[in-house]
Amino acid sequence: MSEDDDDIILSELPDDELVLQMHDDLYDGLREEIEEGVNIFLERGWEPYKILTVALVEGMRIVGIDFRDGILFVPEVLLAANAMKGGMAILKPLLAETGAPRMGKMVIGTVKGDIHDIGKNLVSMMMEGAGFDVIDLGINNPVENYMEALESEQPDILGMSALLTTTMPYMKVVIDTLVAKGVRDDYVILVGGAPLNEEFSKSIGADAYCRDAAVAVETAKKLMERKHNVLAAG
Amino acid sequence: MDACDSIADLGQLKQSKVLLIACGALAKEILAIKEIGGWDHLELTCLPAQLHLYPEKIPAEVEKAVKLHRGRFERIFVVYADCGTGGLLQQKCDELGVEMVEGPHCYAFFDGLEEFERNSESELRAFYLTDFLVRQFDSFVWQPLGLDRHPELRDAYFGNYEKLVYLAQTEDKSLDNKARLCATRLSLDYARRFTGYGDLPKFLSRLAPHPARGSP
């Protein structure tokens, strides 16, 4: 963020400063610097999961707050996400090897008629960062795509995204189909996208509306915990 | 938005007039329709067109404008479609007792709501421009999306798109050329469809104090 960033040699920074520097670099969308930072932490013996949460996820959380508050707009978020993706690509194979905590599985997709995907992609990435396995169905998904993926993947969570007023009602078509097949309660259903709101989410029978990716992660964790508790009690 | 500068002196308005509170992106078109219809009873005030990038702010801004002007007008009409407020603008207008335009957004009502619906499947991967957006392409599309600073973001935005469809309100060769250039800049195929003002004159004609003299 400062003008003399060029002079900073990442490998010379102590851990705490490097973390803060990575938050800055994520904010500025500097993919190469993020990749370098991740590699430095790996060399210093940090657990991949710790790098992911402390440096990357926390950095994106800050980006998310400033986006919500109107300080950043879409391009900055895209650049930050791209930088995080660079770091994630290094960490992902290592996460599996090192037995990082697995939180559950999510199938996510943008609904039929809609090809907006920036928000959905961000949610997917942050959910992965939080330890969820994410199966991303992409854009323009008819109910059949969701049904097929739910059957083959057996996820814990179904996520649907819509950015258009004309496509958000389609979420109800999907949920109604699940109800008709008697499988609605097998999944936690999260919905999101700028034109949605809490009231809409309730009216279509989703479990929660999530304003942004950070809320999505929190909500997913909370609802998963509740699900486990219910299972344990039952 | 230049057309908005011609807002009449609000203090002088007679009670019988209808105030249109409109998105700045529609100002030029509304004034043209007003002129064609000879609808002198319509007065126009605009909110910044940039709001369409922040739809969550639209209901509150409309409310402010309605409250500011309502004492001087018998009737107020909000020339916004839903514009991504997810029904919240309609809710706000109901609460304020004012009417607004039907439909999801301006692309739909310029095309004609039914026509837009019919085209929706075949144009799933289309990105629309209107006369306004062709004129203001740089300040309303290119720059806010950061493509001026980061051309590499093109695919993140438009990777799923195939064509740019220019919904033309007017026959204007220079706008046609400019729209074609916009398509090139976005690496999209180009198509143009003349829509005229679509459903907008119909909406505005309902505000006539007496039978409309003719529909533009």
Ligand code: B12
């Ligand atoms: C960027 C953008 C585009 C890009 C999309 C690029 C892409 N690959 O997605 C481009 C420029 C291509 C585009 C195209 C169009 N767009 Co657009 N677009 C936007 C804009 C400005 C931002 C959306 C965005 O990406 N935000 C950034 C992300 C990070 O935020 P988000 O999407 O809200 O996602 C967050 C949360 O909502 C939540 N979330 C989202 N999904 C999910 C899912 C789950 C499961 C969960 C838990 C959470 C969650 O978490 C996300 C991360 O924090 C919005 C306006 C706005 N401010 O919302 C208009 C907007 C959505 N678009 C709109 C329109 C009309 C269109 C077009 C028809 C315009 C045109 N000229 O053709 C086309 C659509 C074509 C189609 N068939 O779909 C309208 C919708 C109006 C309406 N009534 O519905 C809006 C509101 C703008 C407006 N007011 O006119 N658009």
